[in-house]
Amino acid sequence: MTEPGTYSYWFDIENDQGFRPPSPDRYEITAVLDALPEVFLEKPDTDLQVTPDAQIPLVIAIRDDLGIASALIRYQKSSREESLSRALRTDRPTETFPLGFQSQQPATDVIINENWNLAELSLKEGDRIIFRAEATDFFQPIISGETESGVKTDPHTGSSISRVLTIVSPDYKSNELVNRHAQLLEELTRVLKDQRLLNTEIKDVQHQLERVGQARTQELDTIKQVEMDQKRVASQLASPRTGLEPRAKELLQELEWNRIQDPGMQQRLSELSTELSRLNQELFPQIQEQMTQARKKLQSSVDQAPESKDDQKPAAGKQKSTDQAPAKKPDRDTEPLEALTRAEQGQRQVIDRLGTMLQSLSQWQKTRDLVSELDEQIAQQSEIQEQTTELAKRTITRSFSNLNLQDQADLEKLASRQERQSDQFKSFRDLLDNIQAESKANSQTDQFEKQAALDFLRKQSLPEKMRQTADRLKQNQVGQAIQEQQQIQESMQKLKDIFENQAEESPDQLIKKLKQSEQELSQLKQKQQDLLQKLKTASQDTNKSELKKELEQLAKQEQALKQQLDQLENELQKLSLHRASDSVRRASQRLSKVNDSLSQGQTGQAEQEMRESLDDLEQAQRELASRRQELEETLAFEEFTKLESEIESLIERQQAVITETNRLETVRKERGRWSRGQLKSLRQLAEAERDLQNQTQTFVDKMAAAPVFGLAIRKVRDQLEIAVIRLEERLTDEETLAAETGAQDRLKEILAILKYRKSTPNQESGDGSPSQQQMPTDQIPLVAQLRLLKLLQEELLQQTTRFNESVDQQKELTPEQQELRKRLSQDQADLAELSQELMSLFTGSQSDETEPLPETIP
Structure with a gap:
């Protein structure tokens, strides 16, 4: 049998008389394959x-x-x-x-x-x-x-x-383990932040149940999401393959395997793995159980008593005071609230123990940890600001007592989150103080690096400003709150800039260094090309003595070039440009082979290695150019996105002002006079419009590099100034509405220009391949400014036409008409000056192939 399968055999018997059994018994035998282990x-x-x-x-x-x-x-x-x-x-x-x-x-x-x-x-x-x-x-x-077939088997x-x-040195391996240990602490910090966010979500639902008495479907969705995210947090700590606890134990084992003596690291890793094990066994199961119970009870409560839409939104066209019909609080369901309270207490224990653990390991915190923490704080503050802006659409210009119950609860939750943000930022400031105190004892360099950030924090008093903003939210002073939140956000961003200038390269600085590296790489490549040409010339020399001298001289020059390449490789590694660094390293390695070939007189082999090194240097150039272009495009996109978002927010808030102005004018006409409550609403409306005017002034400063957009924003500011003056004079007539609407229309035009530039598809070159032009790094591209300039000119033409139609040629101009003509003349002069300035800039940019001028400007 040579193949697996079922076979049979029998005995063929014949007696002395020649008889055989007609049906001999057959016996089966099965051959199975003996597979490899x-x-x-x-x-x-x-x-x-x-x-x-x-x-x-x-x-x-x-x-x-x-x-x-x-x-x-x-x-x-x-x-x-x-x-x-x-x-x-x-x-x-x-x-x-x-x-x-x-x-x-x-x-x-x-x-x-x-x-x-x-x-x-x-x-x-x-x-x-x-x-x-x-x-x-x-x-x-x-x-x-x-075998019959003669086949040999193995x-x-x-x-x-x-x-x-x-095989690496013990010092190298120790540094590797230290870096992996630091990475564990970074991930643990992120886990703590995630746990704090989940705790905030539960507190918001708790506040909803305590204040309103029942949960809505969005609270139920929040609990479901928190339940899943809580499992994810537990998995990040205890997952058998990727959890922090097993990875800490793995680092301990690697210390032992490699026979590295580091008692400090061993103690820290041992404490870390022990504490994480206790959390996974004691607290997380309890939190998960309470979250599941709360979710089931909330689901039952929502299914049995759907939320009423009447509590969330007043009837269209009517404005009722809660003094006439106070909001009625529904019966409270305490069972889900009790389960949430227990889960929230368990979460706070996790937060406290993780915080204590990280505090004990604070010597491992580096400047990049502070930047990461600050990024998270900025993101949280930005989220609070976005929620405030959204809520302001419903509550602006109304007193807190006149809001329905749900809006009051939402304002209180926002104020509570702003207060917690203040506490967290105060903790961040205290952490920086602690690190600075340690640096005073250890390093004058560290002391210098952190002092600028500390001085800025003490001067700005950001935690106190956050708490002040929370107080304004409690009083529904959302206009002032939004303005203060914007100032807080800008201050936090400035603080981040301070850290980035000390800790990591900012994008602008990195782009500058990339350009320097590209220039240096180009010079080194040119040197290698020159040496290759010298080698070709020397190879034609028939005098062996002269050839040997020339090859020795070339070898020295190649060695010097190799040292320069090694230095450039180190610089690229520091900038985390690993691909370009690898290409430069390959080129440097080839130069070693060039030297060996030159010393042996193998000119052909040396020439081949030099050509391949040039290929490596060209690849490094492409990698550097690609990374630089990526950074430039990222910077431009971020500026556009930020500007668009801010203008969209202004448009939405201005719409709320216009709506309230219309409502107040309708009520005034019906009553024939202002009531005390309406006058209060009118003052709040004027304050909201004043806040918008102040914010547009900050836009003017930001757009210094885009003069056309700056001019358009100044016109928006002027329109808002007219609206503010008239509102303060208790005028809500057509002229006030015209000023408010005109400001909003101008903002919409600016936004449309920005979105048009963003949505325009990339042009392609004539051969069908993508064009090589790069996105400019200016905040506002020149084409976008020209497009807006065209719109401004068209509007000015319409105003001039209306002015000419209103003027009686037979009569002298009134003082108002003379003032209007003067203003129109000045506006035209401004546009003409801007047009000349932009065209000169545009001609320069077109010559640099950054932004080709389209045939028409739509």
Whole structure:
């Protein structure tokens, strides 16, 4: 039998008289395939960098269909000078050592644990070990000639995938573990932030239940989301493969495997893994149980009593005071509130213990941690500001007592979040104070780096301003609150800029350094081209003595060039430009081969290596140019997005002012006079419009580099000034509405111009490939400014036409008409001056191929 399957045999018997059985008994025999053993190298599960004296734990899983006979590790050594592809060749000699596998009877499934002591191999830094696990079964090989077909069979040997161990110095490995430890702390900080956010969400739902008495579907959705996110947070700490707890234990084991003595790190990692284990066993199950109970009870409550829309929105066209019909609070359901309270208490315990843990490890916090923390604070403040702006559409110009119950609750929740943001930012300031105190004892450099940020914080008093804003929210002074929130946001961004200037390269600085690196790389490439040309010329020299001298001189120059490339590689690594750095390193390595070839007189080989090094340098140039262009486009996109968002917010708030002006004018006409409550609403409306006017002034300052947009914003500001004056004079007539609407229309025009520039598809070159033009780094592209200039000119033309139609040529102009003519003349002069300025700039930018001028401006 040579193939697996079912076969049969029988006995063919014949007696002395020649008779045979008519149907002899047949017997079946089944031949099964003896498969190769399956071998899995479960540990290590990846290539490793280890010290020369490391003890590597091995875990090998072996399976065989019939039985396992033996197992071993097969390995080969390679030096740093040898390429990895050559070292992985299977025809190289190998060494083996047996694995401790013993079995009284054939086993089909075994797990082998072994410690491999590398100290016995006398390894040095830079060496590599390529190894795999092998196993054999009890299959007996057949040599040629023992079968009818003469087929030779080999022993059954199964192999695992190969792993590579790279030998590094103990100091190098220690630094690697330190960096991974710092990464654990960074992730733990993010987990704490996530847990704080979840706690904030639960507090908001608690406030809804305490204040309103029942939950809406959006509160139920919030609890569902928090329940899922809480599981995710627990998984981030305890997941068997990616959790922080097992990874902390893994770092402890690697310290032991590599025989690195670092008692401080061992203690910190041990405390970290122990505390995380306690959290996973004691608190997270309790929190999850209470969250599930609260969710089920809220679901039942929402299903049985759907929320009333009457409490959320007043009837259209009517404005009723709560003094006449006070809001009625529904019956309270205490069961979900109790479950949420217990879950919230458990979350606070997690937050406190994680905070204590991180505080004890504060020496590991670096400046990038402060920047990350500040980024999170900025994002949270921005979210609060967005929610305030959205809520202001419903509550602006009305007193807190005149709001319905839901709007009051939403304002109180926003105020509460702003207060918590104040507390968190105060904690951030205290953390910076603590780090600064430590730096005073250790490093004058650290003291200098943090002092600017501390001075800025003390001068701005941001936590106090946040709490003041929270007080305004409680009184429904949303206009002033939004303005203060904008100032807070700008101050926080300035603080971030201070840190970025000290800690990491800002995009502008990185772009500048990229350009310098591109210039330096271009010069080095030119030097290599010159040396290549000299080599070609020297190769034609028939005088061997002269040729040898020339080659020696070229070798010296190549060595000097290699040093410059190595220095550039280090600079690119510091800028995290790894791809470009790799290309420069390859070029530098080729220069070493060039020197070897030149010393041996192999000019042809040296020329080939020099050509390949030029290819590597060209690749590095492409990588640097690509990264620079990416940063430039990112900066431009961020500026556009920020500007669009701010203008959209202004338009929405102005619409709320227009709506309220219309309402007040309608009520005034019906009553024939102003009531005391209406006068109060009118004052609040004027304050809201004044806030918008002040914010437009900040836009004027931001648009200094875009004079046309600055002019348009100034016109918006002037229209708002007219509206404010008339509102303060208790005028809500058509002229006031015209000023308010005119300001809003101008803002919509500006926004349309910005969105048009953003939505315009990229033009392509004539050959069908994308054009090579880059997005300009200016805040407002010149084409967009020209497009807005065209609109302004059209509006001015319409105003001039209306003025001419209103003037009686036979009569003298009134003082008002003279003032209007003067203003129109000045506006035309401003537009003419801007037109000349932009066209000169546009001509320059077009010559630089940054923004081609379209044939028409739509």
